[in-house]
Every structure is written in C-alpha cells, then in structure tokens.
Amino acid sequence: MTVSVPGDRRDEHIWTSRHFSPPWWLAGAHPQTLAGKFLRAAPTGMLIRERIETPDGDFLDIDWMPETDPTAPLVLLLHGLEGHTRKGYMVQISLALAARGMRAVGLNFRGCSGETNRAPRFYHSGETQDLEFVIGLLRERFPTRPLMAIGFSLGGNVLLKFLGEQGAKNAAPLSAAVAISVPYDLSAGATALERGGMASVYSGYFLRSLLSKVRAKQEVLATILDLNAVLASATIRQFDVTATAKLNGFDGAEDYYRKSSSNRFVESVRVPTLLIHSRDDPFLPPAALPLSAIGANPLLTLVLTDRGGHVGFLEGGPPWNPTFWVEEQCASFLSHHHEGTA
Numbered sequence: 001m002t003v004s005v006p007g008d009r010r011d012e013h014i015w016t017s018r019h020f021s022p023p024w025w026l027a028g029a030h031p032q033t034l035a036g037k038f039l040r041a042a043p044t045g046m047l048i049r050e051r052i053e054t055p056d057g058d059f060l061d062i063d064w065m066p067e068t069d070p071t072a073p074l075v076l077l078l079h080g081l082e083g084h085t086r087k088g089y090m091v092q093i094s095l096a097l098a099a100r101g102m103r104a105v106g107l108n109f110r111g112c113s114g115e116t117n118r119a120p121r122f123y124h125s126g127e128t129q130d131l132e133f134v135i136g137l138l139r140e141r142f143p144t145r146p147l148m149a150i151g152f153s154l155g156g157n158v159l160l161k162f163l164g165e166q167g168a169k170n171a172a173p174l175s176a177a178v179a180i181s182v183p184y185d186l187s188a189g190a191t192a193l194e195r196g197g198m199a200s201v202y203s204g205y206f207l208r209s210l211l212s213k214v215r216a217k218q219e220v221l222a223t224i225l226d227l228n229a230v231l232a233s234a235t236i237r238q239f240d241v242t243a244t245a246k247l248n249g250f251d252g253a254e255d256y257y258r259k260s261s262s263n264r265f266v267e268s269v270r271v272p273t274l275l276i277h278s279r280d281d282p283f284l285p286p287a288a289l290p291l292s293a294i295g296a297n298p299l300l301t302l303v304l305t306d307r308g309g310h311v312g313f314l315e316g317g318p319p320w321n322p323t324f325w326v327e328e329q330c331a332s333f334l335s336h337h338h339e340g341t342a
Contacts, residue, residue, distance in 0.1 A: 015274075015336040017303045020325050021315055029280035030198050032312030039314060039322050040088025047086065047094075047106070049113075052137065060130060061085075061113035063106045065094050073146035073175070073338050074138060077106040078131070078155025080181075080311065082209040084112045089152060089311055089327075096327035100335045102148075107134055109155075116216050120224055121247045125154050125186055126260025128162040135173055146175045148334050152311055153283070156182035157262045163273065164265025176337035177273040178330045181281055181311045184266075186257035188288035190237040199282060203236055210239055221247075263290035267297050274301050274333040276326055278308030303329065 026032050047063040054060055063085040075097050079090055085106030094104035109123035110130065123130070138147055151159030156179035166173050183189035193203040214221060214230055221227060225246055233239040240253040250256035258264075275294060279286045294300050305313070313326035 015301065015333050017329050018325070020305045020308060020313060022307050023316060025319065026314055027307060029278070029282050029307070029309040032307065032309030032314060033282060035314050035322070036089065036309060036312035039319065040092050040324065042086055042088040042091040044086070052134070054130065054133065056119060058110060058117050058119040060110065060134065061108045061115070062134065063108070065098055065104045067103060068098070069101065071145065073102045073148060073334070074142060075102050075104050075334060076135065076138065076147065076149040077104055078149065078151040078159055079106070079109070079112070080153030080155055082112070082206050083152070084108050084114070092324050093150060093327045093330060096324070096331040097334070100331045102331070102334065102338070105138070107131070111213055116213070120217070120220050122213065124244050124248055124256070124260065125157050125183070126161055126256070127248070128158060128165060131158060131162050146338055148176045148338070149174050150178045150330055151180070151182070153181050153183065156180055157184070157186070157260070160262035160269065161260065161265045163271050164262070164268040167268035167270035170270070172270045174271050176334050177271050178276070178333055179273065180276045180326055180330070181283070182262060182275065182277065183284050184261060184263040184290050185284065185288040186261045187254060189284050190235070190240070190253070190257065192283055192285055194235050194237065202282070206236060207233060207239060214243065263293060266290055266300065267293045269297060269299060272299050272337050274303065274330070276303045276313070276329060278305045278313070280307055281310045283310045
C-alpha cells in the first residue's frame with residue numbers, strides 16, 4: 001500500500017504518486033535496500049566536475065550533468081552517509097531528471113569526492129552551512145533559473161534541516177524539494193543500526209569508510225581527537241561520541257542527534273516538499289517518523305509505503321531490468337511544481 005498525505009490542501013491540481021509495487025523477489029526490506037545499492041547502474045563519463053573553494057579555506061567538489069537547455073531548472077542532489085555524486089542512485093536520479101528536461105548538479109559533502117578535504121572537520125547529518133553556501137552560489141550564477149533539490153538519507157536530513165532553518169526566517173530558498181528515506185530521529189536511527197543481524201552489516205560498512213577517512217587525516221586530527229578511542233569505535237554512536245561531536249562542538253552524541261535531527265525542523269519548511277519513506281526502512285523504526293509534524297505542514301507531501309527498504313523502491317520484472325520507482329516519483333513531483341509555477 002502507498003499512502004500519500006499532502007497535509008490539509010484541497011487543490012485539484014495536487015501532485016499524486018503512483019502506487020509502488022515491489023516484485024516478489026524483492027519483497028523484503030533488506031533485499032530492497034541491497035538491490036537499491038547493487039542494481040542501480042552508475043554509467044561513467046557523463047558528469048563534469050567542478051571544485052569550489054569554501055570561505056574557510058576548504059573545498060567542495062560538485063558534479064554537473066551536461067547542459068542541454070540554459071533555461072532548464074537546476075536540481076541540487078545530496079547523497080547519503082559515506083556516499084558521493086557518482087553512486088548509482090545519484091546517477092539514476094540525474095538521468096530521470098534529464099529525461100524531464102531538468103539539469104542535475106550533485107554536491108559531494110566534505111571528504112566524499114575521493115580526495116581528503118583540508119579542514120579537520122568532515123560533514124555530518126546536521127551540517128547545513130555548506131549547503132547554504134552552494135545554493136547561494138548557484139543563485140548568484142543562475143538568477144533566473146528555477147532551483148530545486150533532492151536529498152537521500154543523510155542528505156535528506158540535511159536538506160530538511162536547512163529548509164526548516166530558512167523557513168523559520170520566512171525564507172523559501174528553493175522552488176521545490178524531495179527527501180527520501182530520511183533518518184528523521186538520528187538517535188533512533190543509531191539505535192536501529194545497533195540491533196545486530198543485517199543492521200551490523202550496514203553499520204560495519206559505514207564505519208569502515210568513516211574510520212578510513214580518520215586514518216587518512218590522523219596527523220591533522222591527532223591534536224583534536226583521541227584517535228585510539230575513535231578507531232576503536234564499534235558502532236556509529238561510538239564514532240559520533242568520539243569524533244563527530246568533538247569535531248563539531250557538540251556536547252556528546254545525544255546533543256548532536258537532538259540538534260541535528262530533521263524532525264525538529266519539518267514544521268518550519270516553507271517549500272513544497274515531497275517526503276518518500278517506507279515503513280520497513282531498516283535504518284529507522286516506524287515509530288520514529290514525525291507523522292504529526294509532517295501532517296501539520298500543508299507544504300509537505302508524505303508518500304509512505306509498506307515496503308521499499310532504505311533508498312530501495314525497486315519495481316520491475318527480472319533482476320537485470322529493474323524499474324526505479326523513486327527516481328520516477330522525484331522527477332514527476334519536481335516537474336509538476338516547475339510546470340505549475342512557470
């Protein structure tokens with residue numbers, strides 16, 4: 001079952017989602033999550049990289065789809081934890097947007113583009129300054145082009161937090177947005193990754209990548225962190241206690257989770273935003289979804305499915321020919337809002 005909850009709007013032109021129907025061989029949460037990673041092809045050679053110097057002396061790498069129409073809407077893409085712009089889900093959404101006449105530009109969070117960043121700090125789930133900087137830069141370069149955004153998982157949390165922060169100032173920095181498989185409650189998400197079983201597989205995957213980045217910068221970090229404690233982290237929460245919180249001025253992991261969780265910001269979003277989530281997402285228990293806060297904001301449209309896993313949402317027949325439902329829904333929603341405001 002797919003449930004769409006568009007707040008209290010009564011507009012006959014409201015966008016509606018297409019029902020999500022997973023194939024029998026991808027019925028479970030873990031098959032959907034793993035298939036989402038391994039069955040999304042990532043063709044190489046199409047993205048154009050640009051390096052941007054940041055005000056604090058660091059850099060950000062962004063990847064552009066080729067220009068086909070200088071008036072087309074721009075869509076800024078934000079990847080998930082330890083992802084990057086050339087992951088399968090990022091490339092596939094770029095292609096889906098291109099098919100609808102929109103140009104994607106992907107932001108690699110600090111340290112995620114394949115080259116170690118200069119500053120001691122990395123990115124984190126609530127870091128919105130870099131996003132604000134890049135959006136400002138795009139606005140300056142392309143003042144007449146519509147600007148929208150899509151965030152996956154951690155990137156979705158960053159996007160919603162940013163939109164909520166801006167909404168609290170009565171600002172609407174984007175024309176529309178989409179957030180997919182968001183860990184709205186970061187503490188609940190960290191707990192979900194500590195349950196053992198497949199959760200330990202996911203957690204181990206992320207930890208190995210995070211710890212390799214710490215090792216690559218250990219000379220810089222040695223005077224800031226207790227590297228022995230960081231490298232001994234066995235869970236994401238332990239890493240956030242020993243590294244994330246200390247690098248970013250939080251008073252421990254729970255302070256970081258509380259201040260960075262997007263569930264505190266969704267009510268303040270002032271941009272038409274599509275939220276796509278599955279009840280069986282292994283990275284967040286269903287009870288942690290901020291349904292009341294989402295329902296109280298008429299600018300939010302929640303598509304809540306029974307199945308789909310975490311950034312999965314694959315349909316189709318045989319495994320070698322899947323259909324990417326979530327990419328289709330994202331492109332449809334953004335196209336709808338662009339056409340409605342044009």
